[in-house]
Amino acid sequence: MTTSILEVNSLAKSFGAFQVLQDVKFQVDKGDIVGLLGPNGSGKSTLLNIISGFIAPDRGSVMLDGACISSMSTFRIVKEGLARTFQLPVMPQKMSVLEVAMAADTSMHGVMSTLLNGPSMRRAERATREQAMRLLDELLLTPVSHLPASAISGGQKKLLGIVCALMARPRLLMLDEPTAGVHPNLRQDIVRALHRLNEQGMTLVIVEHDMHFIREACNRCIVLDQGHIVASCKPQELAANERVVQAYLGTTVAEPNRELIAS
Numbered sequence: 001m002t003t004s005i006l007e008v009n010s011l012a013k014s015f016g017a018f019q020v021l022q023d024v025k026f027q028v029d030k031g032d033i034v035g036l037l038g039p040n041g042s043g044k045s046t047l048l049n050i051i052s053g054f055i056a057p058d059r060g061s062v063m064l065d066g067a068c069i070s071s072m073s074t075f076r077i078v079k080e081g082l083a084r085t086f087q088l089p090v091m092p093q094k095m096s097v098l099e100v101a102m103a104a105d106t107s108m109h110g111v112m113s114t115l116l117n118g119p120s121m122r123r124a125e126r127a128t129r130e131q132a133m134r135l136l137d138e139l140l141l142t143p144v145s146h147l148p149a150s151a152i153s154g155g156q157k158k159l160l161g162i163v164c165a166l167m168a169r170p171r172l173l174m175l176d177e178p179t180a181g182v183h184p185n186l187r188q189d190i191v192r193a194l195h196r197l198n199e200q201g202m203t204l205v206i207v208e209h210d211m212h213f214i215r216e217a218c219n220r221c222i223v224l225d226q227g228h229i230v231a232s233c234k235p236q237e238l239a240a241n242e243r244v245v246q247a248y249l250g251t252t253v254a255e256p257n258r259e260l261i262a263s
């Protein structure tokens with residue numbers, strides 16, 4: 001029996017002549033919290049975009065729970081149990097935070113609430129609304145739930161992005177830099193929320209630069225450099241990994257600089 005929920009097999013992607021990803025392969029075990037690290041431009045967001053179906057790879061495949069999802073639509077992939085957040089979430093101006101969360105419901109309730117009339121519609125809508133309000137509360141957004149989604153802070157937009165992804169009730173959630181630009185107080189809240197989700201059985205893949213966050217939140221790390229995977233290890237092994245140090249700090253590594261990664 002396989003314990004892996006995600007299998008990425010030999011992915012390659014070029015934009016024009018520029019090869020962004022080359023022979024990228026790794027597995028994510030059920031219940032893991034995996035940090036996906038790498039310098040800016042190393043291909044992390046492109047990798048997430050391919051896994052979640054937003055762009056097609058040139059080569060390779062992605063398996064979710066043993067089923068190939070490579071050629072599925074993004075919507076279908078979400079329905080299969082894999083949701084993701086975006087590095088720079090853009091929110092609509094004319095919808096409230098609560099409405100944005102409700103619109104992300106891909107379940108039968110969500111679909112029915114847009115198709116049906118009368119009492120059935122109201123029942124379906126109520127279920128979607130209750131789910132959205134519960135998640136907004138869990139991600140600390142209840143006080144701003146009535147505001148236009150475009151008017152909340154950058155950090156709150158990241159939290160709303162997580163709420164939207166969770167509306168699909170995924171088994172695997174991938175987050176693209178969930179704490180970048182987020183106030184330190186909110187950062188702690190995000191770490192706690194992610195741990196709660198993991199305790200409830202959700203597997204997480206988190207693109208992140210912040211080493212404190214990685215050590216607090218992750219039990220395994222995958223490091224990308226120039227489109228190649230250069231390490232797959234525990235967070236506490238990163239500082240001793242020569243290829244990781246080179247990727248972040250260049251080829252001539254002075255010993256004190258390791259503290260940047262270890263700290």
Ligand SMILES: Nc1ncnc2c1ncn2[C@@H]1O[C@H](COP(=O)(O)OP(=O)(O)O)[C@@H](O)[C@H]1O
Binds near residue numbers: 039041042043046
């Ligand atoms: N749609 C695109 N067209 C052309 N180049 C792109 C596109 N998306 C990303 N890139 C390039 O691919 C490289 C990797 O980008 P990205 O995956 O966003 O890196 P990361 O998320 O690790 O910072 C960068 O050099 C970026 O400029």
Ligand SMILES: [Mg+2]
Binds near residue numbers: 044046087
């Ligand atoms: Mg990125």
